[in-house]
Amino acid sequence: MKVSKVMTAKEAVAKFIADGMTVGVGGFFHAISYAITHEIIRQQKRRLTICQPSFNEHADQMIGAGCVDRIVSSYVWMEVFGPLHCFRRAMEKGIPHKIEMEDYTNFAVMARYLAGSLGIPFIPIQSMKGSDMMKYSAWMGEGKAKLIRDPFNSKKEYVAVPALTPDIGYFHVQRADEEGNCQMWGIWGDSPWSMRACKQVIVSCEEIVGRDVIGRDPNRTILPGYKVIAVVPAPFGAHPKHTQGYYDVDRDFIFQYIRESRSPEGWKKFMDNWVYGVEDREGYLKKYIDTYGMKKFLNLKAKDISSSSVNYGF
Amino acid sequence: MSTDCKGAPSTNYTLQELLVAAAAREIKDNEVVFVGVGIPCLGAFVAKFTHAPNVVLVVESGCIGSMPYRLMLGIGDNACNENAIAATSLWRAFSDQQRGYFDLGMLGGAQVDKYGNLNSTAIFGKGDYKHPVTRLPGSGGANDIASSAKRTLLMMNQQKRRFLDKVDYITSPGYLDGPGAREKYGYTGNGPSVIISNMAIFRFDEMTKEAYLDSVHPGVTVDDVKKEVSWDLKVSPNVKVTPPPTEEEVEIIHILDEKKIYTGKGLKELTFESYIGMLEKSYTTLKSMFPA
Numbered sequence: 001m002k003v004s005k006v007m008t009a010k011e012a013v014a015k016f017i018a019d020g021m022t023v024g025v026g027g028f029f030h031a032i033s034y035a036i037t038h039e040i041i042r043q044q045k046r047r048l049t050i051c052q053p054s055f056n057e058h059a060d061q062m063i064g065a066g067c068v069d070r071i072v073s074s075y076v077w078m079e080v081f082g083p084l085h086c087f088r089r090a091m092e093k094g095i096p097h098k099i100e101m102e103d104y105t106n107f108a109v110m111a112r113y114l115a116g117s118l119g120i121p122f123i124p125i126q127s128m129k130g131s132d133m134m135k136y137s138a139w140m141g142e143g144k145a146k147l148i149r150d151p152f153n154s155k156k157e158y159v160a161v162p163a164l165t166p167d168i169g170y171f172h173v174q175r176a177d178e179e180g181n182c183q184m185w186g187i188w189g190d191s192p193w194s195m196r197a198c199k200q201v202i203v204s205c206e207e208i209v210g211r212d213v214i215g216r217d218p219n220r221t222i223l224p225g226y227k228v229i230a231v232v233p234a235p236f237g238a239h240p241k242h243t244q245g246y247y248d249v250d251r252d253f254i255f256q257y258i259r260e261s262r263s264p265e266g267w268k269k270f271m272d273n274w275v276y277g278v279e280d281r282e283g284y285l286k287k288y289i290d291t292y293g294m295k296k297f298l299n300l301k302a303k304d305i306s307s308s309s310v311n312y313g314f
Numbered sequence: 315m316s317t318d319c320k321g322a323p324s325t326n327y328t329l330q331e332l333l334v335a336a337a338a339r340e341i342k343d344n345e346v347v348f349v350g351v352g353i354p355c356l357g358a359f360v361a362k363f364t365h366a367p368n369v370v371l372v373v374e375s376g377c378i379g380s381m382p383y384r385l386m387l388g389i390g391d392n393a394c395n396e397n398a399i400a401a402t403s404l405w406r407a408f409s410d411q412q413r414g415y416f417d418l419g420m421l422g423g424a425q426v427d428k429y430g431n432l433n434s435t436a437i438f439g440k441g442d443y444k445h446p447v448t449r450l451p452g453s454g455g456a457n458d459i460a461s462s463a464k465r466t467l468l469m470m471n472q473q474k475r476r477f478l479d480k481v482d483y484i485t486s487p488g489y490l491d492g493p494g495a496r497e498k499y500g501y502t503g504n505g506p507s508v509i510i511s512n513m514a515i516f517r518f519d520e521m522t523k524e525a526y527l528d529s530v531h532p533g534v535t536v537d538d539v540k541k542e543v544s545w546d547l548k549v550s551p552n553v554k555v556t557p558p559p560t561e562e563e564v565e566i567i568h569i570l571d572e573k574k575i576y577t578g579k580g581l582k583e584l585t586f587e588s589y590i591g592m593l594e595k596s597y598t599t600l601k602s603m604f605p606a
Contacts, residue, residue: 028375029390053404054454077451079388080351080581091449100444105433106374106455107408114405126412127458129499132435132467132484136443156500187375187390188403197465244392251387252586296586 004178004284010040010280012202012230016168020152021048022072024113024164024198025058026171027260028189030244032058033172033204035237035281041065042275051166053190056241057257060084061275063099070199071101071138072164074109078258085261086292088169097265104128104161108145110190112164117195118122124158126150134159173222173246175213176205180228183220186244192222200211201227202233214314234281237286239300247300316340317365321560329512330577331567332531333469334360334568335559336510337420340467342497345417347371348353348459354420355386356467356567357578363604372416374455376402382592382599385570393593408455412462416500419459419466424450425481426470428524428545430488430506431494432456433481444482453485453505460486466504472511477543489523514539515556529554569596 007015017023017040037058040048047069050059054075061132062068064086076087089095102114105127105244107252115123126136128145137144171191173184182203184191195201201223208231214221237243240250260266278284289297323333328352337357341347343366349358349586361367375390379399385447386393392485392545395401423432434456439447460466461532468488470476489495490507496505509525510518513534518524526548527539532555559567566578572592573581 030375030389057491073452075452075454076455080576083451088449092446101452103452105453105457106404106457107412110405110408120548122363126502127461129461129489130487130495131453131457132443135456137485138444146388186392186401187377187395188401189375189390190404192403193405230600241390242392244395248392248590249388250586251584251589255584299586299590 002179005180005225005228006178006208007230007232008280009035009204009232011236012036012232013039015068016200016202016229017045019046019204020048022051024166024169024194025050025052025055026169026189026194027238027241028054028187029056030187030189030242031172031184031238032241033060033234034241035171035172035232035234036202037062037218038275038281038284040067041167041271051109051164053106056289057084057254060261061271062089063087064264065080065236065259065271066096068099070101072104072109073101074104074106076101078254078300081083081254081258085258085269086252089264096211102138102144103133103136104140105133108159108161109164110193112161113190113194113197115161116165117193120163122160123164124150124160126158128159131159140229147281164197166198168200170202171206172194172204172234172243173236173284174205174243175207175209176203176228176231177209177211177214177225178231179211180223180225180231181211181214181221182223182228183214183217184222185220188222193221195227200229202230202232203228204232204237206235206243208233236285237281240314245302250300280301315321319340319367321562322438323558324564326404327559327564328577329531331559331564333357333510333512333564334567334577336515336556337469338563340366340508341366341418344368346372346415348374348411348416348419348421348455348463350374350422350455351386351389352422352469353576354422358420359385359570360563360566363600364560365564370399372407372411374404374407375594376404376407378402378407381521381606383597385575385596387575391585401410410459411458412502414462414464416459416463416502417465419463419468421456421459421466422469423456425476425478426509427478427481427488429490430468430494430509430525431481431484432460432468432488433483435469435483435485438482456486460488460503460506460519465504467507469507470509470511472513472539472542474542474544476585477502477545481544489518493521493523493572503513509558513542524548526550529556531556532558569599572596
């Protein structure tokens, strides 16, 4: 029997994300679910371990809100725009509390996810050898990474990293059907392997489509629905990040966050405005349009640059 | 060695534009280059529009062979997969790189040492790894690139506190503790080939693996550079003056970075409208100059 998994972000986060969980956060600079991230913050989830090859300001907001104890990642920064202030305050000064980061490389986090997606305990990689990532670790101690020798021909040494299988993962995609069959295009980043490594997956999407839309272009499917436990309709759900074919990055908004989050007070003000002070994503978008005007909002929308279609006929 | 660029040298250029051109000249035609953001990325774009039209640019987010007509501000920007050969996953991009397909990677950091080891993880100060005085972003893909790209280009600000005998934390391996170290670890890649700073260009001695001074930028002396290096810097007996960018290179830089985001302080004054305006203008101009 067909089961609809459609629910609100509020319901999905309340039902499936518990304090202390290890949470895989999907997207790579592109298609990051702010719809779910902000709900995690509003519901004041605590002691989370968050995982992603590279984190931007979505991690910073969760850190500032006190949701995070541990980070599995290779990077927490805002590229050329500079440091994320909550991350640094927490790492350097323990504000709002001391957090730990298990330093890997982009590829190493990805490889840990790949091992997780394959259901194998570890995977050997070429990265990290000789670097101080092998010398220092946080809470994982010696379980972070180990040098192993190729048991077959080369006898060379490789770095073995353990499988990463978060309790839950949340991802943003362009479209999904009610059962959670997801399609994504543009920058995939850590998907689809990270999605498969998570024990369960919440998906937020720009559009809910019929099963027939998925079936007409099945090569575009990044995750079949059997892994998905919740489908959250969230138009503009990745704002201020972008979602290819829907809207572009809102750099002004990201600048504003970075400027205001320099002090804990400024951060609180920003968050009161845009996270704590709104009910849900709909409220957030309404506030955005009220504050910046419809013209600016529509300016974010993507132009139509459609691909040529292919013939699936036989 | 860098590529010799033909064309009239510019007489009106900034230091940042010289750095972009210097980065561009490290790229040879038909190479596969792993690009990040910042000046090296602009350099890679300039190479593509000048002497290296067949270069394949790869971005960590999984975009391979894009043909961007506009500046990337992030490695997840839509510009990254514009007219790309393939838009795939982070895993695919990095697996190709671990397999040894990538010729050049471009890296930066907060500290570098004489063996080209880079630190982008933490400045310890009086603390340690767990209690750093300054926490930095971490490796990102830098360690992967430093381990597996055939060679790497390092871009650094020339300051004594950044050019150290030993970095606080080795995020990305150069030649580690000297000759033989990379061979011992069996990396796919061969290590750094050049450091480009805002004062000079350094290359690595084949025997000692130490960085030496190869050229100084116009107006900079060897002594100026030595003052901003913590170790006893060796100087090439044929130390040169870094050649200026060509007029053509400067023109491309002006089109791509009209608002001086990478080549000036434009980031501070950037608004959404001016940024979009710049991207659209550069897209139209470059597309007419270099149709796909």
